[in-house]
Amino acid sequence: MILLVGDKSRSDVVHAIAQVEPLLRELADVVVDTDGEHDLVANPPSLVINFGGDGSILRVAGRLGERQVPLLGVNFGKFGFLAEYELPELLVNLQNAVDGKLPTRQSLLLKVTVTHGDESIERIVVNDVVLQRAPDKRMSHVFTYYDDALLADYFGDGLILSTPLGSTAYNLAAGGALLHPELEAVILTPLCPHTLSLRPLVVPAGGVLKLKVEGDDSLALTMDGEGTTELRGGDSVEIREAATPLTLIAHPTRSYFDTLRLKFDWSKRTTVSRT
Known part of the structure; x- marks a missing residue:
């Protein structure tokens, strides 16, 4: 059919x-x-x-x-x-x-699991996952782990995690690199980081990325540019390669x-x- x-x-x-x-x-x-x-x-x-x-x-x-x-x-x-x-x-x-x-x-597609309070939701993402500071916050922390190892504390306006196919979208506008769409990788591109040492980073898609919000931070989460979920301290986002x-x-x-x-x-x- x-x-x-x-x-x-x-x-x-x-x-x-x-x-x-x-x-x-x-x-x-x-x-x-x-x-x-x-x-x-x-x-x-x-x-x-x-x-x-x-x-x-x-x-x-x-x-x-x-x-x-x-x-x-x-x-x-x-x-x-x-x-x-x-x-x-x-x-x-x-x-x-x-x-x-x-x-x-x-x-590749991303399977995203958002743990928000007592709720957990899953979604398939084609282009990108974006976390941005709340309007009333001057800065935000995004504690990022790769296979349980601390990758970085992204301190600034937020973070974009993009698939190779989505690398031509928000990622590119924010200064991230273009990735060939058949690569199995994820690019992490910080938004206005508070330190020049944080630059776009490409990691293998086979690992598990976990983003944590701690303390009194408040972040807005969007996936593929649609909908907004407010994340607060204790909430997390887990990102892995989808099965297909x-x-x-x-x-x-x-x-x-x-x-x-x-x-x-x-x-x-x-x-x-x-x-």
């Missing part, structure tokens, strides 16, 4: 799905989900085609949890870094998509580096006009 996902409030998305659906029904069983109510875990598809921007891909991957299936993104957003296909490109590649003949790129990676269907003629150049002007030389 192939699942077509989109936002029913977007007329352009609804029109695109209406254009693709009858063509796909000639090739496979199709289910359309425009309200986010399809249970992806109980009734997993063999392929998800997502019509939207990069943010909608993050949400779909989160809904899949640790039962990931190939995901093809059709760009109806502003940037289209993860959603690599435009609608005409999808239309000419429908048969190859159904037959599994398009290239794929696997990227994200599988994105890549563009058939563009490499990852081509996409960097196309979307970021990567390695492009700038010239200054002298008059």
Whole structure:
């Protein structure tokens, strides 16, 4: 079964799905989900085609949890870094998509466990986990451990923990390095640290990262840019590699580096006009 996902409030998305659906029904069983109510875990598809921007891909991957299936993104957003296909490109590649003949790129996901008071919640994260100081705090401490060994006390405005796929997002804007999406690693990038000795650090994804809040500190936690959870002294966040990676269907003629150049002007030389 192939699942077509989109936002029913977007007329352009609804029109695109209406254009693709009858063509796909000639090739496979199709289910359309425009309200986010399809249970992806109980009734997993063999392929998800997502019509939207990069943010909608993050949400779909989160809904899949640790039962990931190939995901093809059709760009109806502003940037289209993860959603690599435009609608005409999808239309000419429908048969190859159904037959599994398009290239794929696997990227690690993070399984995050948040212990907040007496409650514990779990979530799959695609891009990043961000802890930031509360607005009423001038500084905050994020005590960070790797496999139970103290890694650092990040003292400043906060900390970003990013996957390689998410390294082009908030991590990059905060001065972190780009990581190739197929690396199995996590990059920790401090936000405005109070010491110049704290710099972005890359660690293997096979270990367990634990972030602790102590004393009267208060931190705001966000995952993949959605929702905010307030953490206080005694709360913690545990981060490990998820059991299954994200599988994105890549563009058939563009490499990852081509996409960097196309979307970021990567390695492009700038010239200054002298008059």
